[in-house]
Amino acid sequence: MSMKPAIQAEEVSLIYGQGATAVHALDRVDLSLASGEMLALMGPSGSGKTSLLMVLGGLLRPTLGRVQVQGIALDPLSETERARLRLSHMGFVFQHYNLFPALTALENVQLALELKGYPLDGADTLLAEVGLAPRRHGYPRQLSGGEKQRVAIARALAGDPSILLADEPTAALDTEHGMAVVELLRRIAREEGRAVVMVTHDPRVTRMADRVVSIADGRILQ
Amino acid sequence: MAGVLAWRNLTHDLSRFIVTMVGVVFAVVLIAMELGLYQGFTTSTTTVIRHTNADLWIMAKGTRNFEITVPIHDRELYAAKSLECVDRAEGLVTQFVPWKKPGGGDESVFLVGFDLNSGLAGPWNLVDGDLEDLRRSDSIVVDHIYADKLGVSGIGDRVEINRHRARIVGMTQGIRSFTTSPWVFTAARTAQRMGNFEASDWNYVLVDVEPGCDPVRVQATLKAILPEADVHSVDELAALTRDYWVFTTGAGASVLVSAILGVVVGVVIVAQVLYATTVDHLTEFGTLRAMGAPSGFIYRVILGQAVISATIGHLFGISIAMALAEASETGTVLVVVSPAMAAWLFLLTLAMCVAAAVVSIRKAMRIDPAMVFQR
Ligand SMILES: Nc1ncnc2c1ncn2[C@@H]1O[C@H](COP(=O)(O)OP(=O)(O)O)[C@@H](O)[C@H]1O
Numbered sequence: 001m002s003m004k005p006a007i008q009a010e011e012v013s014l015i016y017g018q019g020a021t022a023v024h025a026l027d028r029v030d031l032s033l034a035s036g037e038m039l040a041l042m043g044p045s046g047s048g049k050t051s052l053l054m055v056l057g058g059l060l061r062p063t064l065g066r067v068q069v070q071g072i073a074l075d076p077l078s079e080t081e082r083a084r085l086r087l088s089h090m091g092f093v094f095q096h097y098n099l100f101p102a103l104t105a106l107e108n109v110q111l112a113l114e115l116k117g118y119p120l121d122g123a124d125t126l127l128a129e130v131g132l133a134p135r136r137h138g139y140p141r142q143l144s145g146g147e148k149q150r151v152a153i154a155r156a157l158a159g160d161p162s163i164l165l166a167d168e169p170t171a172a173l174d175t176e177h178g179m180a181v182v183e184l185l186r187r188i189a190r191e192e193g194r195a196v197v198m199v200t201h202d203p204r205v206t207r208m209a210d211r212v213v214s215i216a217d218g219r220i221l222q
Numbered sequence: 223m224a225g226v227l228a229w230r231n232l233t234h235d236l237s238r239f240i241v242t243m244v245g246v247v248f249a250v251v252l253i254a255m256e257l258g259l260y261q262g263f264t265t266s267t268t269t270v271i272r273h274t275n276a277d278l279w280i281m282a283k284g285t286r287n288f289e290i291t292v293p294i295h296d297r298e299l300y301a302a303k304s305l306e307c308v309d310r311a312e313g314l315v316t317q318f319v320p321w322k323k324p325g326g327g328d329e330s331v332f333l334v335g336f337d338l339n340s341g342l343a344g345p346w347n348l349v350d351g352d353l354e355d356l357r358r359s360d361s362i363v364v365d366h367i368y369a370d371k372l373g374v375s376g377i378g379d380r381v382e383i384n385r386h387r388a389r390i391v392g393m394t395q396g397i398r399s400f401t402t403s404p405w406v407f408t409a410a411r412t413a414q415r416m417g418n419f420e421a422s423d424w425n426y427v428l429v430d431v432e433p434g435c436d437p438v439r440v441q442a443t444l445k446a447i448l449p450e451a452d453v454h455s456v457d458e459l460a461a462l463t464r465d466y467w468v469f470t471t472g473a474g475a476s477v478l479v480s481a482i483l484g485v486v487v488g489v490v491i492v493a494q495v496l497y498a499t500t501v502d503h504l505t506e507f508g509t510l511r512a513m514g515a516p517s518g519f520i521y522r523v524i525l526g527q528a529v530i531s532a533t534i535g536h537l538f539g540i541s542i543a544m545a546l547a548e549a550s551e552t553g554t555v556l557v558v559v560s561p562a563m564a565a566w567l568f569l570l571t572l573a574m575c576v577a578a579a580v581v582s583i584r585k586a587m588r589i590d591p592a593m594v595f596q597r
C-alpha cells in the first residue's frame with residue numbers, strides 16, 4: 001500500500017467575504033486521508049464541514065494553505081484544470097442527491113460516464129453494484145430517497161474515481177436506508193481502495209468510519 | 223448526451239414545455255403576421271403594375287406613385303409607337319371617380335381604362351363574364367371582394383360612375399386594393415368618357431419592347447426624345463409607388479411601425495421564455511460544474527435547448543401564419559407569408575433563441591457550484 005495520501009490539506013484557512021462581514025469558515029485545518037480509508041467529518045451545523053469538502057474538491061480556493069490531491073497541488077491549477085482533475089479523480093455525493101430529474105437512473109449514470117470519457121455500457125454494472133439494477137429505468141421522482149442516493153453513488157463511482165466526497169449523504173434518509181448507504185460507502189472504501197470523505201452529524205453513522213474527525217468553528221478538534 | 227439532456231430538460235415537464243412553445247410560436251406568428259401585413263401592403267400597392275405586360279411606362283414628369291398622375295397626351299403615345307424596337311405602345315387611363323351604389327350611397331373607385339386589343343394591361347383574375355364584353359360602351363369589371371362594399375351582386379348590375387351610367391359585365395376574384403377605393407376595370411375609351419377626359423388624354427403610355435431589343439436602351443431613347451415626361455421600367459415604377467405609400471403616408475408608416483414592433487415584441491418574448499428554460503435548470507448546471515463537466519458540454523446543452531425550441535416553435539408558428547395568410551386571400555386585408563419569408567424567419571427565430579441562450583449561458587457559468595452543496 002502506497003503511503004502517499006490521496007488527499008492532503010495543510011494549514012488550510014478559508015475566509016468568506018471581507019472586512020466587518022468576513023466569516024472565518026476554516027482555521028488552519030490539517031487533514032490527510034489514505035486510499036481505502038473512510039473518514040467521517042463530524043461537527044455541528046455551521047462548523048465548516050461543507051466548506052472543507054469544497055476546498056478538498058477544488059471547488060473553493062482556500063484563503064491560506066495548500067491542498068494536494070493524489071500528489072497534485074491544487075493551488076497553481078486554473079479553474080478548467082481543477083474541473084478536469086475533479087472529473088478524473090473525484091466523485092461527489094450530495095445531500096439532496098442532485099440527480100437530473102429529466103433522466104432515468106441509468107441515463108444519470110451514463111451522463112457521468114460520458115463526461116469522464118468512459119463507455120456508456122458501464123452504467124448497468126455500476127447500478128448493479130449499488131443494488132439498483134431492477135430500477136434502472138425509473139426517473140428520480142419515481143425512486144425513494146434511499147434509491148436516489150444509491151443512484152447518486154453509482155453516478156459518483158462512474159469513471160472509477162480514487163476519491164469520493166459525500167456531503168451529508170444520509171441526512172435526508174431514515175436510519176435503515178441511511179445505514180445501508182453508509183455500508184455501501186464503507187465497502188467502496190475497503191474493497192475498492194478508494195478514499196472516502198463523508199460529512200455527517202449523525203453519531204450512529206460515524207461508528208462505521210475508519211476515522212472520525214470533529215470540527216467546530218472551523219477548527220479540527222484533536 | 224448533451225443533446226439528450228437538452229431535449230429532456232425541455233420536454234420532461236410537459237406543461238412547462240407547452241408554455242415555452244406557446245411563447246415561441248406566438249412570437250413567430252406575431253412576427254410573421256406583422257411582416258406579412260407589410261408584405262401584403264407593399265404587394266397590393268404594386269399589384270396592378272406587376273400584372274401588366276409592359277416593359278416601360280411613360281408618365282407625367284415628377285409622378286411619385288401609380289395612383290396620382292396628371293395626364294399626358296397623344297404626343298407621347300405616338301412618339302413611343304413610332305420608335306424602333308417598340309412592339310406595342312398603348313395608353314392607360316387611371317382615375318379616382320365617384321361611384322353611386324344601386325341601392326343608394328356613394329363610394330370612390332379607382333378606374334383603370336386599358337386597351338382591349340394589345341393585351342398590355344387589364345384584369346387578370348376574371349372568374350365571371352368575358353373581357354370582350356368591355357367593347358360595349360359603359361361596361362365595367364369589378365372584383366368579388368368588393369361586391370358588398372359597392373352594393374352590387376354580379377354581372378348585369380347597373381350603377382352610376384361619375385354621373386355616367388355603367389353596367390357590370392365581368393367579375394374578378396382577388397384583385398385587392400390597398401386604398402379604400404376598389405379597382406374598376408374598363409376599356410380605355412370608356413374610362414376617358416367617365417373621367418371626362420379628352421380622347422387624346424392618357425395617364426400612362428405602356429410600352430412593350432420587341433424581343434431581342436434592350437429595354438434599357440429603348441428607355442434611354444424615350445427619355446431623350448420625351449424630356450417633358452418620366453420613363454420608368456416596371457420595377458422602377460413599382461419601387462416608386464411602394465416607397466411613396468410606405469414612407470410618405472400614414473397608412474404605410476403604421477404598417478411599417480407595426481412590423482418593426484412585431485419583431486421587437488417577438489424577440490422579447492422569445493428571450494424571456496428561453497432564458498427561463500435555462501434558469502429552470504440552474505441547479506443541474508451547478509451539479510454539472512461541481513462534477514467537473516467542461517464548459518463546452520454545458521454550452522451544448524443550453525444551445526441544444528435553444529435550437530430545439532426554435533425549430534419546433536418555427537414549424538408550428540409558420541404553419542399557423544401560412545394558414546392565416548391563405549385565409550386572407552379572400553379577405554380585404556392581404557397577408558403575404560412567402561417561402562422566402564418563412565426561411566428568413568427561421569433564421570431570425572434561431573438567432574433569437576441562440577441569443578437568449580447565450581445570455582442565459584453566462585448565468586449558468588457564473589453560478590457558484592457551492593449552491594449545489596448548500597440549499
Ligand atoms: N458563501 C458563503 N458566504 C459567506 N459565509 C458562508 C458561505 N458559505 C458558508 N458560510 C459560513 O461559513 C460557515 C461554515 O459553513 P459550512 O461550511 O456550510 O458549515 P457546515 O457545512 O458545517 O454546516 C458558516 O458560518 C456559514 O454561515
Ligand SMILES: [Mg+2]
Pocket residue numbers: 049050051
Ligand atoms: Mg453543510
